[in-house]
Amino acid sequence: MLLDTLTNVVAGLFSAKDKLAHDRFGLFSQDRGQLDAAYRGDWIARKVIDVPPFDMTREWRRWHAAPPQIAAIEAEEARLGLQAKVARALRLARLYGGAALVLGAGDADPSQPLPPIGLGALRYLHVMHRWEISPGEIERDVLSPLFGEPAWYQVASAGQSGGGQSGAGQRRAGQSVRLHPSRVIRLLGAELPDWAAQGADGWGDSVLQAVMDAIRQAGLATQGVAALIHEAKLDVIRIPSLAQSLSSQDYAAKLVDRFTLANTMKGLVNALVIDKEEEWDRKQLSFAQLPEIMQQYLQVAAGAADIPATRLLGQAPAGLNATGEGDIRNYYDRIAAEQRVVLGPALRRLDEALILSALGERPAEIHFDWAPLWQLGAVERAAVAKTKAETTAVYASAGLIPPEVLGRAVRNQVVEDGLYPGIEAAYAEFDAQSVEEAEMEVRASTT
Template sequence: MWLVDNLFNLISGLGTAKDKTVGNVHVFVPRPLPEIQAAYRGNWIARKVVDVVAFDMLREWRAWKAEDAQVEAIEAAETALGVRQKLLDGLRMARRDGGAALLIGDGASDPAQPLVPERLGKGSIRYLHVLGREEITPGEPDRDPASPWFGEPVSWQLVSATRGQQAIHPSRVVRLIGAPILESVQSATERGWGDSVLQAVFEAVDQATSSAAYVNAMLPEAKQDVISVPGLSQHLSTEEGTRRLTDRFAYAARMKSMFGMLLLEGDGKSPDGEVFEQKQISFAGLPDVVRLFLLIAAGAADIPATRLLGQSPSGLNATGDSDTRNYYDHVAARQKVELTPAIRRLDELLIRHALGARPPEVWYEWNPLYQPTQKEKADAFKTVADAVAVLAKAKLAPLEILAQGTKGAAVDSGLFPGIDAAYEEHGDAPLTEGELDADQFGPDGQPAEGFTGTGNVVPLRGRVAGGQQVADAAPRTLYVSRKLLNGADLLAWAKSQGFTDLYPAGELHVTIAYSRQPVDWMAVGPTWQGAELKVEAGGPRLVERFGDVVVLLFSSSELRWRWQEIRDAGAAWDHPDYQPHVSFALSADGVDLDQVQPYNGPLVFGPEIFEPITENWRARLAEDSLGGGPNATLPFRDAYNPNQRRDARGRWTSGLEPLPIRLKRKHHPRIQQL
């Protein structure tokens, strides 16, 4: 007899009688239900295989699509009936035992009679119960092709200790299946139920569990004391010799336990005396073997190891993100393909129970399992906002349509709590009511002083004035900074480290942009961080010298992102990279920077300050010195003025003018950059 579609190799024996795999035969060995239930209760891997998928399918639940009042009524009905928790219990039971059922009751009609959805009024469902496959028994399947219940049991039998057997009409039962049985004959033997999901993974679960157990059993044997005794056989040949030998080493063990010493005959090395040595078992490679069996169990359960075992991914640059997303896609597919059809009967009855009718426009969708972080949401919304701005600037779409799209994106993003209610209150009306007069705006296009608009929102820059579009502001040089609001904390730390030439607390700041190249300030736009930016305590901090000035270097992704955003708007930058820092001392006299412990507390910065760059700072210094007044102080040193001297009060003076000069940051290019 010839075998078709098989591979033979007479030299190696592949496919011949010499091949050990030729005798492999798959034989189905059904696990009895008590064993399956015992494994679920006593084996942590088996329990997670059953629970994880069921829990993840319902974890984020679903979102009903209807009017707000209808959604609230349906969700209230789900809560009152405990639909989510009872469906979770049913899925767990179905995955463990192969099947379970949800019993729907109206409390009024005979359970043996059909529960007609069209006759169901508001508040008609009285209970929803979860039943195991041993509690409710399906009858013979309906084989009438014209019957609406074709393929379902003609009736179900509910066994009760007080009422005996109770017939239940199939319209009142939602059947949940564990692992479906595709063969109709085999399925009939299980009376329409399926297999337990543990049936196919039992071997992998047992191997993973036993591998860890075997390693655990080796731990007591990891270290053994071995003593070589000359003439051991002679001592054991008689009862007296055996007793004396036993007493001898019992006493030696007590000495070792009490005093930490072992008494031996001889020097412990020569063959003539007793020789002591320790044998240690090597566990190298065993953790990898145990991990391999756990990964096999995870693969057999079709659950990523990061989810089943709760362990971090291993390997270079491994994040486990792709495995998690693939798993979530798999669960989402099962929600749509398996769970939604299985509970469709319950959903139809639930809608009528909550609303009293069945509006055709009511439907739902499963919420996504992967929930993005706030940063991911913000980045996605920024991408949408940038795209809208490009379309608006290029006039590729009407502004009204873009406004509606932006409204939907803002509401769906979840970044702005209450914005949907605000949109509903404001409606589609324009930001202002009626025509705007030209005198309502100043020459820069901003609302004139005292004008707050006639609508719900103060007019924004760039809106129409007198029927004409306000032109963009003329480009100019740009210097952007944020004042350090808790500068006193930083200066207190600096004094504790021995620094003396300190900046005033009001001068401490971080530079974000310094562009001699003219920039349209309006194109830069406002920052997302608002009026306050807090850099949390900790993280990388360094103290270094920039020229004579001492600075605190720190890390801030928000500041770096904002710097890049301003660069993208057309600003120049004279340095190869951007490093956030705060200049706090004009010199490090008497301080060893290598011994300084950097400031590790929080840094709280105020709102962004936009200023033009003042190149003629020397002329402005002269004006300030001649004018005196509040600018006539110079509390710190000008690194570019070699004529400076300290006065009697220890303050720095110019060395040229009779009056001391206050060096303002905006007049000094070097200080601006620092």
């Protein structure tokens, strides 16, 4: 056996008698019952699942297009409940290892590719977790655009669909429905290293799979400390010849009655009455180190979940002049990267259908940016606006940018910054009034 580590035969370091040399990782898969129990019964597990999807979707995104186009796209998102459904799909994907958004165009045969989407043709958007929708065989043709993805999906339908149509459009209750992959937006939890080698069903692992040990240990630490509270104070009474006297059953019963009465008297008169030959002592448990131990286990759980403790646990940053801003900014940067690298590409198929359904066409220039998660305070926003205004004044005085172009850029900047409420509507009203005045001048000049 080849050992790629430091060994020392004399010291027994990583030799046959070193206990660490026999450590092996074991995989104990969490079944659905355990995942449901952890999510519903443990607050740390629930926050590990809920926090990143909430942060990933809470500020949502900003479309770049003409104002009427943006209004139409956002109205379509609201009609479909897109933001809430994406957040739910992300939660289910993290909890169960996979989830899907199913697109519906109201056509007869869902096993066929999604038809061209026209104005208002996107009928519905359903969220399903991995045990509601089953992927088919994985496409292994490297020339196929679906390489690495399921070639089809299967869903058990509990009712009839098709609006009374015949043939493929009409399905009996309980019959399964096959979906073309163009209708399914697949979201994974924790990706597997090799689906083929693992014999996976096309989904990933639950995020809790790798975090469960840390969550259990944190729960054990907090519950252990809570259990010790009952033992924080213990009265000790020494009674002469107690062991010999307990041989009598009548004495044991009288002893219990006696100290029950003694405890009652202690609560009433704040005094413990005992025999002259008896001795009383009190043992007090020290909690000095327990908060640090409990905190360390919670920190380990936060690290395992890759969520800062200030966000996961809601605790104040520790240390002199500590604000936790660096941790939160790093976390937000990771969330923003996941939005760009993972979520955005996964939703691309949905976004194309969304734009077509909202506008009836797909202008090439329409795109979106994810809204920043870090929100500036009122003072910071005012300082940034002042800096931008000063920069604009420099460009204007130097004449480096044509006034018309600069004015249009400043207008877009002010609208997107949202510093002045209702300014976009005010601009639209101003434009309409300007057009009307120009038309009146033209009519006046012609007459």
